[in-house]
Amino acid sequence: MKNLQELLYKVPLETVVGSTQVEVENIHFDSRQVGDGDVFIALKGTASDGHDFIEKAIDQGALAIVLENLPKETHENITYIKVESSHKALARMAANYFENPSRELKLVGVTGTNGKTTTTSLLYSLFKDCGFKTGLISTVHVLVDEKTIPTKHTTPDPITINSYLREMVDAGVDYCFMEVSSHGIAQERVGALHFAGGVFTNLSHDHLDYHKTFAEYRDVKKRFFDELPASSFALTNVDDKNGNYMLQNTKAKKLGYALKTITDYQAKIIENQFGGLLLKINEQEVWTKMIGRFNAYNMLAIYGAAIELGLEKEEVLVAISKLKGVSGRFQYFTTAKEKITTIVDYAHTPDALENVLETINAIRTKNETLITVVGCGGDRDKTKRPKMAQIAASLSDKVILTSDNPRTEDPQEILDDMEKGVEPQDFKKVLNVLNRKQAIKTAAQMARENDIILIAGKGHETYQEINGVRHDFDDRNIAMELLNLLDK
Numbered sequence: 001m002k003n004l005q006e007l008l009y010k011v012p013l014e015t016v017v018g019s020t021q022v023e024v025e026n027i028h029f030d031s032r033q034v035g036d037g038d039v040f041i042a043l044k045g046t047a048s049d050g051h052d053f054i055e056k057a058i059d060q061g062a063l064a065i066v067l068e069n070l071p072k073e074t075h076e077n078i079t080y081i082k083v084e085s086s087h088k089a090l091a092r093m094a095a096n097y098f099e100n101p102s103r104e105l106k107l108v109g110v111t112g113t114n115g116k117t118t119t120t121s122l123l124y125s126l127f128k129d130c131g132f133k134t135g136l137i138s139t140v141h142v143l144v145d146e147k148t149i150p151t152k153h154t155t156p157d158p159i160t161i162n163s164y165l166r167e168m169v170d171a172g173v174d175y176c177f178m179e180v181s182s183h184g185i186a187q188e189r190v191g192a193l194h195f196a197g198g199v200f201t202n203l204s205h206d207h208l209d210y211h212k213t214f215a216e217y218r219d220v221k222k223r224f225f226d227e228l229p230a231s232s233f234a235l236t237n238v239d240d241k242n243g244n245y246m247l248q249n250t251k252a253k254k255l256g257y258a259l260k261t262i263t264d265y266q267a268k269i270i271e272n273q274f275g276g277l278l279l280k281i282n283e284q285e286v287w288t289k290m291i292g293r294f295n296a297y298n299m300l301a302i303y304g305a306a307i308e309l310g311l312e313k314e315e316v317l318v319a320i321s322k323l324k325g326v327s328g329r330f331q332y333f334t335t336a337k338e339k340i341t342t343i344v345d346y347a348h349t350p351d352a353l354e355n356v357l358e359t360i361n362a363i364r365t366k367n368e369t370l371i372t373v374v375g376c377g378g379d380r381d382k383t384k385r386p387k388m389a390q391i392a393a394s395l396s397d398k399v400i401l402t403s404d405n406p407r408t409e410d411p412q413e414i415l416d417d418m419e420k421g422v423e424p425q426d427f428k429k430v431l432n433v434l435n436r437k438q439a440i441k442t443a444a445q446m447a448r449e450n451d452i453i454l455i456a457g458k459g460h461e462t463y464q465e466i467n468g469v470r471h472d473f474d475d476r477n478i479a480m481e482l483l484n485l486l487d488k
């Protein structure tokens with residue numbers, strides 16, 4: 001049981017109808033989960049409005065309702081708490097409910113269009129390697145030190161985040177690294193968390209279905225830094241054209257990392273090959289198994305964050321040299337006889353796809369054929385579709401356009417949207433194979449000795465969502481099975 005008044009600590013209230021001196025059980029923002037003695041927080045969402053479910057929540061036993069608009073008629077024994085923003089109130093109440101676990105460990109948030117999963121996952125591995133109990137909240141999974149929890153969101157809702165953080169604190173976790181998505185910031189999912197640091201990776205085209213304009217998307221990301229406390233650090237990629245903008249109004253200690261600009265954490269790429277990168281970070285050389293220029297940025301972000309969190313330079317460099325790749329990010333295998341290399345990568349934005357293809361083109365020997373298999377997700381930003389097809393076709397020798405997660409959209413229409421981006425000189429390189437498994441099979445049949453196949457967009461995902469149903473599907477298993485079978 002929790003005292004409602006205590007749960008409302010630091011929540012700016014507009015009007016209260018009824019008593020706040022009541023004991024409550026749980027807090028919920030979904031009426032379907034409400035039970036006896038709970039608080040229901042009515043959120044205005046994208047598909048519906050939680051205010052429409054207040055009566056249902058009361059029928060199910062809610063004692064108190066947090067809302068933005070008071071109903072005309074109220075029930076006598078119910079407490080109504082009117083706030084300006086239910087999303088902000090939820091964030092604060094969730095933190096209060098779990099007794100502010102983010103203050104009991106060092107929480108670092110990583111935001112940006114690409115590189116969040118890579119950076120947070122590698123920070124997790126690095127801190128584990130240095131002997132700390134560590135937590136991770138990422139697109140791939142949540143880790144409470146060594147315990148794995150499956151996840152659906154990159155940045156979950158505030159109740160879920162705070163419950164994970166409480167579990168981490170109780171398990172003795174010292175550091176937690178979490179991905180902060182733009183949806184997470186816009187919906188206040190990270191609203192009342194206490195961050196020890198924030199990292200910005202980069203900003204490019206994504207989610208323009210949700211944020212409408214690039215400026216709005218950029219400013220949502222900036223809000224994360226605006227709200228960091230003075231005791232924290234804000235580490236930004238100053239080579240990105242929005243890097244400095246992110247830190248413009250932050251109270252946190254401002255720091256930069258770059259390959260091209262003079263700043264706090266700098267690196268030079270000395271070698272870039274299939275085996276990894278040789279970097280010179282702040283005058284010290286280090287080999288990493290991570291591949292490609294974009295990973296040099298990820299390494300710098302990791303290095304800077306680890307130093308700001310108090311680790312020694314030497315131990316950080318040793319740990320960096322031991323880091324292994326992240327699930328579904330440039331994950332590759334080569335067949336035994338024909339030496340066909342298949343790379344599975346989560347590139348699902350134009351920028352990520354361009355980076356991955358440029359990385360492959362920079363390190364291959366040019367005699368092989370590069371075959372790219374790529375699709376775009378349904379119910380997501382449509383404007384990235386033609387761009388991704390254009391990039392795939394211009395930077396590969398052959399392209400197979402296919403489905404990603406169509407969700408509730410018609411897969412053929414997604415493919416048609418993509419095809420519009422292919423430029424006339426590339427028409428002859430492109431094939432359309434709607435079924436993703438067939439598309440991978442086509443690539444496998446086309447490939448000859450030493451060729452390279454890139455399968456982009458789904459990375460670590462172990463399902464394909466069609467018509468709202470998730471079917472088992474793993475690019476890596478399918479590719480491995482088909483290629484090994486064909487490897488005579």
Ligand SMILES: CC(=O)N[C@H]1[C@@H](OP(=O)(O)OP(=O)(O)OC[C@H]2O[C@@H](n3ccc(=O)[nH]c3=O)[C@H](O)[C@@H]2O)O[C@H](CO)[C@@H](O)[C@@H]1O[C@H](C)C(=O)N[C@@H](C)C(=O)N[C@H](CCC(=O)O)C(=O)O
Binds near residue numbers: 042047183
């Ligand atoms: C567009 C979006 O982000 N939606 C998220 C949002 O839902 P919503 O507010 O739009 O919900 P809604 O359906 O309009 O309902 C409004 C309110 O009524 C409530 N309700 C609804 C029905 C009912 O019977 N009773 C009831 O109380 C709902 O619980 C909700 O509180 O809040 C929900 C709870 O936190 C999320 O689960 C949901 O994520 C949806 C499923 C989603 O697909 N989100 C994706 C786009 C997302 O968040 N992605 C980012 C990663 C992006 C990236 O960086 O690549 C992520 O962080 O995962």
Ligand SMILES: Nc1ncnc2c1ncn2[C@@H]1O[C@H](COP(=O)(O)OP(=O)(O)OP(=O)(O)O)[C@@H](O)[C@H]1O
Binds near residue numbers: 298328347
């Ligand atoms: N620093 C980077 N800059 C640009 N591209 C990157 C960077 N790091 C990774 N990538 C590319 O972007 C893809 C996605 O990387 P990652 O999963 O780390 O990003 P993310 O920000 O977590 O994405 P999401 O928004 O889906 O959670 C990778 O598979 C790789 O192709």
Ligand SMILES: N[C@H](CCC[C@H](N)C(=O)O)C(=O)O
Binds near residue numbers: 154380404405457
């Ligand atoms: N976090 C991203 C993941 C996209 C992955 C891609 N496979 C797709 O389904 O579009 C999103 O929800 O937009």
Ligand SMILES: [Mg+2]
Binds near residue numbers: 154
């Ligand atoms: Mg991610």
